[in-house]
Amino acid sequence: MASPFDIDEIYPDDGDHELRLPRRQAGNSPQGVAVTLLADYTLRTRVSLPSAAIVALLGETGVTTAGARTAISRLARRGVLEGSRLGRRSSYRLSRGAAASLSAGAHWILTSTTSTVRWDGCWTVVAFSLPQELSGQRRALRAQLRWLGYAPLYDGLWISPRDLNAPARARLDQLTLGAVTVFRGRQAPLDSAIHRAPIEAWDIEAISRSYEAFLRRWTPLLPAVVSGEVDGAAAVRARTEVMDTFRRFPVLDPQLPVELLPEGWLRRPAQELFAAVYDGLAAPAERHVRAVVARFADGTQPGIRAHTTADMLAGVRLEASLAERGHGGAAD
Helix, strand or coil: CCCCCCCCCCCCCCCCCCCCCCCCCCCCCHHHHHHHHHHHHHCCCCCCEEHHHHHHHHHCCCCCHHHHHHHHHHHHHCCCEEEEEECCEEEEEECHHHHHHHHHHHHHHHHHHHCCCCCCCCEEEEEECCCHHHHHHHHHHHHHHHHCCCEEEECCEEEECCCCCHHHHHHHHHHHCCCEEEEEECCCCCCCCCCCCHHHHCCHHHHHHHHHHHHHHHHHHHHHHHCCCCCHHHHHHHHHHHHHHHCCHHHHCCCCCHHHCCCCCCHHHHHHHHHHHHHHCHHHHHHHHHHHHHCCCCCCCCCCCCCCHHHHHHCCCCCHHHHHHHCCCCCC
16 A cells, blocks of 8 residues: 555546646645645735745745746646736736635645544445546546545445535536446445455554654644744744645545544544644744745735634635735735
8 A cells, every 4th residue: 555645636636627736746746835835825815926935935945946936837837826927027826716726625624634523324435437548537536536535445436434415426426427326324244254344445554653653743843833932934844844744634534433443543633733833833934924025025915824724614715805906916
């Protein structure tokens, strides 16, 4: 089994829409870091940032200037970023479609790790069969199933402990054109000792190790975060990394029933630690991003605002007037 942190399907991608968010890679890709940075500080306003400021911020995370400029260009071609020019100066902001997808993703990331919905003992089963020539459609369907919290029990048979709601049904209808069947019910017990339980679609031991690694990585930093010792570029780097890591857990552990999990499951401790680090670094990280952007922009940028876990839970209502005022107003 591949490492659970080598998962592509972090944000939804229907396979046909012109908007294509960057896929998850092993390690931090420049495009992924760029999207995280822009989402963390401009998601609510979609304010434009000077391209030189974006390059500088990416440089502080270890991305080369060439790599940063390539990432920005590719994200613009994918429809994730919108560019504008003022003379020879260029700026970029999140597209409306990207902002909507990222907002939905942020909400899903947090609700998937905080929900206390009681499991009814039933499983939702999605069975599909797509011909070989529709490989792109099959990849899109699998990505969407991951996004919805499903895992493959067998090839072409995916399961989830949660019910299939109306929005999820609509998404599957768009992707499968009738080549899918959905059931919901309880598992029928077998006498055989070698039958496969539905929970085995997930690698529980690997998920547990991932939670443990997350706690080992971030717990030692928490006292410094609380005391205000983490500032400047270090605050932005840590905040970007903790988001980039934590956002993968809802795919690994999509509200799996606690009744089927080992005692002492670390979902809640990981969520609480993420919130403490991410929100605790919001103010110093925002100050640093503002300072970097000010070096390349004419005037201040009121649209730079650190995203918080409260924003993730509430969902983003785009502040259109501020976004439009910011578009094209920044320069590099």
